Amino acid sequence: MRRGNSKLEATGGVNPKTRLLADAAARFASRPSGFQSGFSLVEVTIAIGIAVVCLVALFGLSATGLNSNTAALEQTAAAGFARAIAADVFASGTNSISPIYGIPLASGSCAFYLAEDGSATAIDSGPDLSAPSRYRASVVMAAPTAGQRLATTARILITWPALADPSPGTPPKNFAGSLEILTALDRN
Numbered sequence: 001m002r003r004g005n006s007k008l009e010a011t012g013g014v015n016p017k018t019r020l021l022a023d024a025a026a027r028f029a030s031r032p033s034g035f036q037s038g039f040s041l042v043e044v045t046i047a048i049g050i051a052v053v054c055l056v057a058l059f060g061l062s063a064t065g066l067n068s069n070t071a072a073l074e075q076t077a078a079a080g081f082a083r084a085i086a087a088d089v090f091a092s093g094t095n096s097i098s099p100i101y102g103i104p105l106a107s108g109s110c111a112f113y114l115a116e117d118g119s120a121t122a123i124d125s126g127p128d129l130s131a132p133s134r135y136r137a138s139v140v141m142a143a144p145t146a147g148q149r150l151a152t153t154a155r156i157l158i159t160w161p162a163l164a165d166p167s168p169g170t171p172p173k174n175f176a177g178s179l180e181i182l183t184a185l186d187r188n
Contacts, residue, residue: 071177074177077135080118081137082137082179082181083181085156086154090185092105102120105143107141108140111137113137114133114136114137115134121133135159135160136159136164138155138171139154139157142154155180155182156182157178160178161175
C-alpha cells in the first residue's frame with residue numbers, strides 16, 4: 001500500500017501554498033471600497049524634505065569645489081610667474097638689470113605688476129590701470145657687502161589681486177592669495 005502525503009491529507013487534499021494564495025486573494029477582495037493603496041501625504045512630504053536637504057548640501061559642495069579650483073589655478077599661475085622671475089634673475093649673469101623684467105639686481109626692492117599671461121604691465125610706478133594687472137610681484141635683493149664672496153639672496157613674493165595694495169613702495173598687506181620663494185644667486 002502506498003501511503004499518501006500527510007500534509008495534503010491534513011488540509012483536505014489542498015496544497016498549503018495554494019491555500020495561502022487563495023486566502024490572500026480573498027482578503028484583498030474583501031477590502032473596503034474606499035481604501036486605496038499608495039503613499040500618504042505625510043510620507044510624500046518627508047521624502048521631498050529629505051530630497052531638498054540633500055540637494056542643498058550638494059549645491060553647497062559644488063560652490064566649495066569651485067572656490068578650491070579657482071584657488072588652485074591662482075596658486076599654480078603664481079608659481080609659474082615666480083619661477084619665470086627667478087629664471088630671469090639667474091639669466092642676468094653679472095649685469096645690473098635682469099633681461100626680461102628689468103629687475104635691478106643691486107640691494108633693494110622692486111615691485112611690478114603682471115597680466116594674466118605673465119607679461120609685466122608696470123614697474124615700480126603703481127599698476128597701469130589701462131593694462132589688466134592680475135598679480136603683483138615684489139622682489140627684494142640682498143647683495144653681500146663688497147669684498148665678500150657670499151650669495152646674493154632674492155625674495156620673490158607674488159600676491160593677487162594686483163590692485164589690493166596699489167602702492168609699490170610698501171609691502172602688500174590686503175591680498176587674497178600669495179606665493180613666496182627665496183633663492184640665492186652666485187654673482188661673484
